[in-house]
Amino acid sequence: MFDYQFLIEVLIGGLLSGVMYSLVAIGFVLIYKTSGVLNFAQGAMLLFAALTFVSLVERGTPFAAALAATLAIMIVLGIAVERTVLRPLVNQPPITLFMATLGLSYVIEGAAQLLWGTQVHGLDIGISDTPFDVAGVLISRLDLFAAAVAGGLVALFALFFRYTRTGLSFRAVADDQFAALAVGLRLPRVWGAVWAVAGIVALVGGLSWGARLGVQFSLSLVVLKALPVLVLGGFDSIAGAIVGGLLVGAIEKLAEVYVGPFFGGGIEVWAAYVVALGFLLIRPSGLFGQKLVERV
Amino acid sequence: MALLASTKTNRPTAETLWIGIGIVVAYGVVPLAGSDYLLDAVLTPFLVLALAAVGLNVLTGYAGQVSLGSAAFLAVGAYAAYNLHLRVPGLPLLVDVVLAGGIAAAIGIVFGLPSLRLRGFYLAVSTLAAQFFVQWALTKFGWFSNDNPSGVIDAPVLRIGSVSFATAAERYVFSLTIVVVLTLLTLRLLRSQSGRNFIAVRDHEIAAKVIGVPLLRTKLLAFGISSFLIGVAGVLWAFAYLRTVEPAGFNLDRSFQILFIIIIGGLASLRGSFIGAAFIVVFPLLLSRIGAAVLGRVFDSGVLEMSQHIVIGALIIVFLIAEPRGLIALWDRAWSALRPARRPAIPT
Numbered sequence: 001m002f003d004y005q006f007l008i009e010v011l012i013g014g015l016l017s018g019v020m021y022s023l024v025a026i027g028f029v030l031i032y033k034t035s036g037v038l039n040f041a042q043g044a045m046l047l048f049a050a051l052t053f054v055s056l057v058e059r060g061t062p063f064a065a066a067l068a069a070t071l072a073i074m075i076v077l078g079i080a081v082e083r084t085v086l087r088p089l090v091n092q093p094p095i096t097l098f099m100a101t102l103g104l105s106y107v108i109e110g111a112a113q114l115l116w117g118t119q120v121h122g123l124d125i126g127i128s129d130t131p132f133d134v135a136g137v138l139i140s141r142l143d144l145f146a147a148a149v150a151g152g153l154v155a156l157f158a159l160f161f162r163y164t165r166t167g168l169s170f171r172a173v174a175d176d177q178f179a180a181l182a183v184g185l186r187l188p189r190v191w192g193a194v195w196a197v198a199g200i201v202a203l204v205g206g207l208s209w210g211a212r213l214g215v216q217f218s219l220s221l222v223v224l225k226a227l228p229v230l231v232l233g234g235f236d237s238i239a240g241a242i243v244g245g246l247l248v249g250a251i252e253k254l255a256e257v258y259v260g261p262f263f264g265g266g267i268e269v270w271a272a273y274v275v276a277l278g279f280l281l282i283r284p285s286g287l288f289g290q291k292l293v294e295r296v
Numbered sequence: 297m298a299l300l301a302s303t304k305t306n307r308p309t310a311e312t313l314w315i316g317i318g319i320v321v322a323y324g325v326v327p328l329a330g331s332d333y334l335l336d337a338v339l340t341p342f343l344v345l346a347l348a349a350v351g352l353n354v355l356t357g358y359a360g361q362v363s364l365g366s367a368a369f370l371a372v373g374a375y376a377a378y379n380l381h382l383r384v385p386g387l388p389l390l391v392d393v394v395l396a397g398g399i400a401a402a403i404g405i406v407f408g409l410p411s412l413r414l415r416g417f418y419l420a421v422s423t424l425a426a427q428f429f430v431q432w433a434l435t436k437f438g439w440f441s442n443d444n445p446s447g448v449i450d451a452p453v454l455r456i457g458s459v460s461f462a463t464a465a466e467r468y469v470f471s472l473t474i475v476v477v478l479t480l481l482t483l484r485l486l487r488s489q490s491g492r493n494f495i496a497v498r499d500h501e502i503a504a505k506v507i508g509v510p511l512l513r514t515k516l517l518a519f520g521i522s523s524f525l526i527g528v529a530g531v532l533w534a535f536a537y538l539r540t541v542e543p544a545g546f547n548l549d550r551s552f553q554i555l556f557i558i559i560i561g562g563l564a565s566l567r568g569s570f571i572g573a574a575f576i577v578v579f580p581l582l583l584s585r586i587g588a589a590v591l592g593r594v595f596d597s598g599v600l601e602m603s604q605h606i607v608i609g610a611l612i613i614v615f616l617i618a619e620p621r622g623l624i625a626l627w628d629r630a631w632s633a634l635r636p637a638r639r640p641a642i643p644t
Binding site: 038084085088089092094095096098099100102103104105106107108109110111113114118224227228230231235263266267269270273274276277280281284285286 | 362410413414415416417418420421422424425428429432435436548552555556559598599602603604605606608609610611612613616617620
């Protein structure tokens with residue numbers, strides 16, 4: 001007899017953790033869309049944000065003040081990255097920029113741990129990780145909270161992109177850099193702002209992931225979970241990041257529970273990649289990604 | 297033409313003289329004069345990483361396909377050679393090495409198949425699949441490591457015929473020979489039609505297709521050759537350098553390390569692969585010495601690791617900004633400032 005209730009529980013658990021992947025993936029999409037850079041350092045920024053916040057709280061800073069301080073630091077970091085790394089590399093091939101962010105991730109990771117130490121910090125954001133019961137299906141409170149935060153963030157972004165001047169300039173730059181430049185948008189300023197926003201997303205992601213895993217080095221590895229999400233959803237679509245995240249979350253958990261036993265378990269680490277790969281062979285630019293038209 | 301050819305072969309140029317001196321030093325002086333520490337902890341890993349970097353350079357530097365899964369092919373090479381040695385006892389060691397490279401090449405071609413449809417970042421991400429899958433498979437299935445609980449393998453003593461390569465100096469000579477032979481063969485390949493096809497595909501895929509470069513064959517050849525070289529480097533890593541390896545040693549950081557070697561050394565430059573490898577091997581040793589001398593006891597291993605990360609990361613960025621062609625470009629500039637020399641048609 002097939003246990004449907006268990007299936008639903010696994011599915012919901014997967015979808016909710018998928019939302020957490022989306023939280024990370026959104027940071028990538030923002031930067032990719034506006035500047036064409038695949039920012040590998042997003043994971044390191046996540047770690048940096050969470051570590052800074054936890055360390056401030058542990059040193060006796062009130063919750064709200066620590067949050068504000070970390071927010072400010074992430075914004076400064078984003079602008080500094082644009083100034084020191086991206087601006088000198090403008091007009092370089094995308095793969096050069098990617099490698100630069102790889103170097104950047106080493107710098108940020110190293111700096112975060114050199115500053116705040118390498119020990120594991122617990123992070124309590126006031127929501128207990130106890131599951132509750134909905135019609136016999138167990139759901140984690142923390143996951144639900146993270147999902148709500150992610151949902152709120154996406155709604156906020158939608159409004160921001162739609163109704164603010166900065167949001168409009170983001171969309172213009174994402175649509176066509178040269179045209180945006182021609183009508184007088186200052187690209188470096190827009191990029192600085194996007195990196196700052198990505199820093200804020202990293203903070204939100206870092207806190208939700210930190211609450212679940214504890215704040216430690218492995219937090220920066222979350223980036224590896226976000227990559228198949230991006231591949232599935234397309235690098236330049238926020239909607240894709242959400243749908244991709246949900247898909248990856250669900251596939252990973254279902255594969256681990258129903259397929260994993262045949263291989264001795266632990267297939268979570270690559271299942272998402274294999275599915276993403278198979279999917280790419282059918283649609284080379286993801287679900288919602290823009291199709292590239294190349295000219296000779 | 298005949299006259300031209302004969303003057304070319306008969307007159308020993310400065311270049312061949314330098315190569316001759318290099319070979320004499322590498323084979324004659326270093327194994328005799330070098331301490332075991334120098335040979336074991338510096339020169340052998342330098343040679344192995346240089347070979348792996350040559351392999352990745354064929355794929356990324358010449359053919360333009362970015363791979364983030366190099367460590368997977370190191371692992372495939374190492375474990376394939378171990379199993380061939382264990383399960384096919386009659387086989388000579390050199391055959392093991394070549395077959396292990398062949399197995400790595402076959403797996404490389406399988407993971408290279410997506411490159412026919414995917415470009416750029418999508419491809420780079422898909423090569424991560426190789427990284428995670430191989431590491432998982434080697435840990436999960438005991439067969440690969442002869443049922444060692446944590447997947448650790450102990451390499452046998454290197455032996456060709458009745459000659460064994462057991463001491464540090466002997467293992468160095470063994471690695472040196474394989475690395476030199478494979479590098480020369482790669483150089484040959486890169487100067488052939490296939491090598492030019494790689495560059496055409498890298499510079500403009502559609503244009504290459506239009507002028508009649510077979511994309512399928514060229515890309516898969518690049519993946520195959522690259523994985524072969526990295527696989528053989530993996531055999532040396534396990535058999536000549538560490539002698540005891542586990543799957544966890546072939547993690548993503550190792551892949552990045554090899555990628556960093558070719559960025560710092562110089563993309564699309566075989567000499568750059570060697571300079572980059574030398575830098576990556578020597579630099580942490582230098583940093584720990586300097587750190588210990590300057591900061592004293594504050595500089596423990598944790599701080600060392602973090603500051604290594606920071607400095608390597610910063611160097612990558614600095615190189616990409618200031619000298620995208622890497623250390624080899626600095627070297628060439630310094631060299632031509634000292635004495636103007638002819639440039640080869642295709643710099644290698």
